[in-house]
Amino acid sequence: MAYNVTLIRGDGTGPELVEATRRVLEGTGVEFNWDVVEAGVDIMETAGTPLPPNVVESIRKNKVALKGPITTPIGTGFRSVNVALRKELDLFACVRPCKSYPGVRSRYQNVDLVIVRENTEDLYAGVEFPIGSAEAKQIIAMGAGKIRDDAAISIKPISRTGSHRIVKHAFEYALANNRKKVTAVAKANIMKYTDGLFYEVAREVAKEYEGRVAYDEWLVDAMCMQLVQKPENYDVMVMENLYGDILSDLCAGLVGGLGVAPGANIGEDSALFEATHGSAPKYKGQNKVNPTALILSGMLMLRYLGEMDAADRLERAVSEVIEEGKDVTYDMKPNRDDPTAVGTSQMADAIIAKLHASAK
Numbered sequence: 179m180a181y182n183v184t185l186i187r188g189d190g191t192g193p194e195l196v197e198a199t200r201r202v203l204e205g206t207g208v209e210f211n212w213d214v215v216e217a218g219v220d221i222m223e224t225a226g227t228p229l230p231p232n233v234v235e236s237i238r239k240n241k242v243a244l245k246g247p248i249t250t251p252i253g254t255g256f257r258s259v260n261v262a263l264r265k266e267l268d269l270f271a272c273v274r275p276c277k278s279y280p281g282v283r284s285r286y287q288n289v290d291l292v293i294v295r296e297n298t299e300d301l302y303a304g305v306e307f308p309i310g311s312a313e314a315k316q317i318i319a320m321g322a323g324k325i326r327d328d329a330a331i332s333i334k335p336i337s338r339t340g341s342h343r344i345v346k347h348a349f350e351y352a353l354a355n356n357r358k359k360v361t362a363v364a365k366a367n368i369m370k371y372t373d374g375l376f377y378e379v380a381r382e383v384a385k386e387y388e389g390r391v392a393y394d395e396w397l398v399d400a401m402c403m404q405l406v407q408k409p410e411n412y413d414v415m416v417m418e419n420l421y422g423d424i425l426s427d428l429c430a431g432l433v434g435g436l437g438v439a440p441g442a443n444i445g446e447d448s449a450l451f452e453a454t455h456g457s458a459p460k461y462k463g464q465n466k467v468n469p470t471a472l473i474l475s476g477m478l479m480l481r482y483l484g485e486m487d488a489a490d491r492l493e494r495a496v497s498e499v500i501e502e503g504k505d506v507t508y509d510m511k512p513n514r515d516d517p518t519a520v521g522t523s524q525m526a527d528a529i530i531a532k533l534h535a536s537a538k
């Protein structure tokens with residue numbers, strides 16, 4: 179059976195990364211009907227919007243999408259397509275595995291963490307009031323002297339519903355992926371109501387999994403220190419939007435950087451798979467950047483589709499190519515100017531060759 183999957187090529191280096199990933203996914207032997215749609219700065223010129231309606235329609239229909247990175251130009255009023263897609267489809271869980279692969283240059287080995295980040299609430303809800311606005315003044319008045327008169331205000335909503343579904347998702351992910359522990363990360367000693375509620379809900383959900391998945395809690399500042407000192411002690415970590423955003427980059431740094439950090443945005447009805455990194459526009463069209471993060475995002479998509487064997491074979495093939503260190507992009511060479519570095523497309527070819535060799 180062929181899977182219907184929406185393929186968003188993205189912009190900047192997106193199209194070349196997506197093409198490499200599409201070829202590698204097909205190299206696993208799993209069949210796809212790709213519904214190729216355009217979003218981002220290039221389509222903006224002809225469609226007048228960076229997110230034409232057929233993109234969301236296609237994902238609603240197919241339920242699964244693979245997406246190349248999309249540029250968010252600063253100060254143009256052009257909204258972030260990435261955030262818009264997550265909101266439109268209510269993709270509330272951002273799942274980012276951070277795993278060490280031998281051969282990737284990093285200060286750490288044996289890291290195998292998963293960040294489960296809430297995607298819809300928190301300071302990212304977009305409820306903000308500028309300095310001097312009527313709303314800001316109203317809130318300042320409610321603050322009973324705790325807020326300066328010349329403050330701008332961002333609201334941090336954390337709901338029981340939002341917290342429950344993200345923590346539940348983390349525990350279900352742990353069970354499905356044979357993980358042992360979920361750690362809830364917040365700052366409940368300071369934000370007693372919002373982060374306090376997050377912990378309260380997390381403890382309730384943890385009880386349902388007692389004996390199957392362990393549970394613990396860390397304050398976000400202490401967690402940062404734990405992660406740079408003893409990352410091997412942690413497993414699945416669940417957190418609100420802002421902490422998740424920051425810790426995702428921290429953990430990507432533990433395993434070798436953005437070039438190898440995959441991601442998934444998952445909702446009740448649909449899922450969108452994309453790398454953590456952006457569109458790296460300065461390298462556009464140069465067949466230069468590392469396809470690993472998007473290919474590993476494709477590996478997560480295979481797992482989501484239940485194609486565990488293909489996902490395992492793909493992960494092994496990627497890992498072997500990285501460990502050999504020959505057919506890898508410039509960023510994976512000890513010296514970035516190494517003339518033996520290969521391009522995006524050639525690294526994909528090497529992974530496909532490994533897939534074919536393992537099938538024999």
Ligand code: NAD
Nearest residue numbers: 247248249250251260436437454455456457458467468509
């Ligand atoms: P970026 O991740 O695009 O690039 C930062 C640097 O990281 C690059 O200059 C490059 O040196 C390196 N890098 C990134 N991806 C790489 C890869 N695959 N291989 C090798 N090196 C790689 O971050 P940025 O420059 O801050 O963002 C560029 C644009 O992408 C911005 O408009 C931003 O909003 C957007 N963005 C999109 C997404 C997304 O589509 N989900 C995510 C993050 C940023």
